[in-house]
Amino acid sequence: MRAAPVVDGAIAGAVGTAALNIVTYLDITTRARPASSTPDETAGRLADEAHISLGPEKKAANRRSGIGAIIGYATGIAAGAAFGVLAARRRIPLPVAAGLLGGGVMATSDGSLAVLRVSDPRTWRPADWLSDLVPHVAYGVAAAATWRRLRPPSRRRGR
Template structure:
């Protein structure tokens, strides 16, 4: 495979992942608006746990620290979503399955990439989420998967 081809796959995956993250966030914020629910504190707690595992302390007073952890949690989510898009594009599997199957597979990969670390670190326990919690997680990730698969297919 040529360097240009590898670069194209990585760039295509990053763009698809970023588009997927935008779609995931849009669906999440529409759900929050519709149901009047608050934002999850899980991304900030996961950011804090990640820093803790790395032996890093977030600087600042309590309010500044919380704000920075919230921002870091959002940035980590963007990185995960973009990274899953890159991995999917780089795998060479894009466009080889029916669109619905590919969308669900990519959405499931993104779900696993975010939910497994939360469960393993004890930041959140998916077994306790209930139907509304799982739908609030699964639907945006399914939309993410469809957008990633669609963008990659359009740029093959």
């Protein structure tokens, strides 16, 4: 029995998310830069908007950190699942798939930062954009390649 396209897409999204995180941590290690605080801040803003207390500050900081990471994984996996639905009956060339996946996740993440007023991408410097772009390219390439591996062209056409 073969898996549904949404499941294969979610798997591809999980692989892409792992690639994004690895590239991000390599950047942190190579440039000795601090980790971004935006995932934690996003989690805090969402909790505030939902009127959910995360507890006393020490525990709240730890919860924001955990929730921020979960939001990142959820975004990557959900994007892969959505791509699975979109691409289930179409042959999307690998570079196009990588661009759709990476660009879609980047737009979702950066758009969320702007909407929640965690950060304003319009004020980012070129180095900030590069730090954001490279991991999202890695996400797109890894997710698209995984999709292609799970659903080779002959399988998508029902052969």
